Amino acid sequence: MPDVLVQYDTEIIQAIGETFIMVGASVVAAIVVGLPLGTLLYMTHPQKPMENKLLYQFCNTLVNIIRSFPFLLLVVFCIPLTRLIVGTAIGTTAAIVPLAIIAIAHYARLVEQSLLDVPKGVVEAAQAMGASRWQIMTKFVFVDARSSLILSLTTSIVSFISYSTIMGVVGGGGIGDFAIRYGYQQFKTDLMMYMILIMIILVQCIQLAGTFLARTLDKR
Amino acid sequence: MPDVLVQYDTEIIQAIGETFIMVGASVVAAIVVGLPLGTLLYMTHPQKPMENKLLYQFCNTLVNIIRSFPFLLLVVFCIPLTRLIVGTAIGTTAAIVPLAIIAIAHYARLVEQSLLDVPKGVVEAAQAMGASRWQIMTKFVFVDARSSLILSLTTSIVSFISYSTIMGVVGGGGIGDFAIRYGYQQFKTDLMMYMILIMIILVQCIQLAGTFLARTLDKR
């Protein structure tokens, strides 16, 4: 192993761990909140099962507002909320809050779009069977859109990794921040290159896994 | 108009102009290069009209590598290229190069995914008529996927606006950077809020226009 990696090995391992925590939490937020929010956006669209202009515009504007913030300022804006939730506004745990919020907005938008590509007939079949809205989504629409939802999540995760690199602002750490701090600010170019390599490998693995899973589950 | 806006009016107008230039150039790059790249990703997928594992993996890895870089470091990495293309590495024009590169990778990924949702039958109909690959895409697949492609572009543009806020590092300017520099770093909170409001309005307009256009063009 190259000297520079040996020299910084504990820091690097810690940074990798921090990235996993931040991105992992974002993924959880994206799935637990972003997926339902995106589903609501889809459902309340005109001519969709829960058509509702007001609710649609509310959710739509909410997502837009979150996505409008320069990410740095979103982090700053979240500080009071972060403090409320995790008790502190600095450190890896604290970084999770703004990351999770942007993750939710980001994935919700892609979910909405994936669901809009589901053929009308699938929804009609569900409605004809008397499926509730919940059943229409879980038993029909999600099933039909599953490979698309997985590809969207994959794309989102890669974006989350990218967002996490900015979390150095509030001491979030992570590989990206490590690369920026040591490699870029302190001109340890070789160290920076190794960190970027780690990120490339990470992204490549996630993308390959996502593409593979999506392709396997796509029976259309 | 609030005093603080009057005081900074020329700077604000300039910042808005810079944002438009940076985002506009990204959009052009996304359409001119990202769309073909995403199309190539789709075409070379297994069981798609130009199935080619090697070419697919090449493009896929390329997109992944770009998307792996912490955005700040991508900006730095691009400096030699930027200098080559626009003659300088600082200023709004220079900011366009890294922004365009990330825009290309970002939109290519969403294009790939949108096209994967096109029903097989559409491609088969084209193939049965002896359509060339170019014709399969332009006369059939893009037509079927057009609303999805527009929604993807809309999502991408909103992301580009977000990316453009980081371009202060190379003196790119723009509303987001203005909000960060004057509003956040100089604690002019009211100014910052106005800038964020401008960004929210901008994003909201783009999203509304995109959603409207996509819905109008969707005849499925």
Next chain:
Amino acid sequence: GDEEATTNDKATTEEATTLKVASLIPPMTEILELVEPQLEADGIDLEIVVLGDNVQPNTALAADEVDANFFQHKPYMEEFNRNNDANLVPIEEIYFANYGVYAKNAASIEELPEGATIAIANDISNVDRSLALLAQHNVITLGEKTDVYYTEADVIDNPKNFVFKTVDLLMLARMYDDADAVVMTPAYAAPLGLTPKSDALLTEGIDNDFAITLVAREDNQDDAAIQALAEAMTSEEVRQFLEENYDETAIPAF
């Protein structure tokens, strides 16, 4: 110059306390690392919180998230206090970061061509500082200070029509190739192999307000742990460290 560390009544701390100090980059972080063992001997567990932004260390300090920070000069801190109703207080000036002007293709400021581009940092206090440095050496003339800071608008005389390009602090060093001249701190010049002593066309020297200072809050400024930290940071060991590793770059201010 600022007040010296005041006399301390309580000389000892009985139990181990944790002291969180926010900082940004070397040599700031290195100084903190250097004094860590000494504080540990005093029963103080020093935790260095590295942040990546010029505002958050103050925000965190004001919000009691950290006990002190070490990254800024006094004017910057005062500006923060003014705008955020904060009560940050300077504890101890540690070193002068000797701001300087560097140029790749000019050996002196006179050699810079008419209309040359000068890259300066884009945050307002550093814009002020960069312009002040140039004014100090009569390269430009600044008018009356209308606001807290000088901005480009305050340049009333610019005989050689220099063009100022603002870029991120982190980007300054990279502009060495691009701009005709760069105004930056030694910390950013060092990786390019540049030192204020031998390469800078102009330097700020030490006769200014811009010493990097240990900062705490009004309510904890007298805490034994803070005082112990201030003491450790002004030790001979630190002075020696700075003189050996940052000659002319970080000039001890104590």
Next chain:
Amino acid sequence: MIVLENVHKAFGKEVAIHDVSLHIPEGAIYGIMGPSGAGKSTILRMMNLLEKPDSGHVIVGGRQLTTATTLQLNAARKSIGMIFQHFHLVANKTVYDNIAVALSLADVPKKEHATRVAEVLAYVGLEAHAKKYPAMLSGGQKQRVAIARALVTKPRVLLCDEPTSALDSNTTSGILQVLAQIHRDFGMTIVLVSHEVAVIKSMCTHVAILEQGAIYKTLDITPTGITASDNTAESFVRALQEDHV
């Protein structure tokens, strides 16, 4: 049992259904015929309110669907089976799951699913294809899955939109026999949209003929019954060599 009262439906400026009233008695097998584009599918889709009439009422089993709440409508739809003209199978579900989902929506306990799905798959002759996905099926096989899905819950009302359009006459008579059998056993009401005169004649007791969105005529007829099916290639040879088709 199924009553349409002055239902009217326009798509943009084009009127698809002009003020149609129709009364379908409980337990009937009711045929709907008419040329392509006459409005057969539209009128059938109104019977479970997939197509909302612009005016008029739809009453199924005594329930006013047109004024029902979503909850009431869902409840009513659970007892109305539908075979779509374009099948509308879920592409990412296997044949088995496409059928089983209808059972789980009808609150049939999970442990009964396997036997009931196997039963309907046997009816439509697809026992061997349970694990396939729709994209792996031939046109007629897809249609038979759609039939199986509608039958599996034994609904009180069965709406069939061209249920045998993709099937050869032997497979068709097989399916029709199953329908007739289920009708005998459960006495459900069947509405059968078909362009095949033979199908209507063999099954229906009542027929409505549509033309340009209006009822041209309703007839009461005596079903001729279904001739035995013989699903072999030889039957095609015989049919081709017969003088009359």
Next chain:
Amino acid sequence: MIVLENVHKAFGKEVAIHDVSLHIPEGAIYGIMGPSGAGKSTILRMMNLLEKPDSGHVIVGGRQLTTATTLQLNAARKSIGMIFQHFHLVANKTVYDNIAVALSLADVPKKEHATRVAEVLAYVGLEAHAKKYPAMLSGGQKQRVAIARALVTKPRVLLCDEPTSALDSNTTSGILQVLAQIHRDFGMTIVLVSHEVAVIKSMCTHVAILEQGAIYKTLDITPTGITASDNTAESFVRALQEDHV
């Protein structure tokens, strides 16, 4: 004209086509029949190589498609029209554009498009629907658009997969008359997959009957000709009241 030599096709472990050889003479109207799932669509789709056989050869108009380059294959396909069992219309193109795109792929000058599209739309009785999108059409209307799209380029070979499955007998005979007319005028080769014995009998000179992926029998028959079409509601009444169908 169309020769299949020992073509074989398996989907996974399931063999869909077992070593089939078939010779379709130039200018023939060749019927393919067989029960649902027999392999009719698969074999038809091999004739323009949409389905690539695992082994064997496909020769159309003297060209070996199985060994052709993409360019050669595309050229060959331009003279082979196809009507898909599931239509495969482009959902975001109007009826007009769905048909016109076939013309532009066949390099027909743009200025001829309007008249030629109008002509085929008249053939299939959809003049009034040119500006509609497929989602606004009834099942039979969609099928007729698919037919019009295949006919508009006047291809040398026409592959039809259940082209009239969604059409009532009157519309069917109208379409068949158009096919017969075009066949008389241009002498193209038509391969007609159908489960309707009447359709095959009225048109075809040769028939192959498939069973489980193999040819059970080929027959030469004399087409009975198409009985005049009468596309009114009254004709349904008459048909229902006739004794024999």
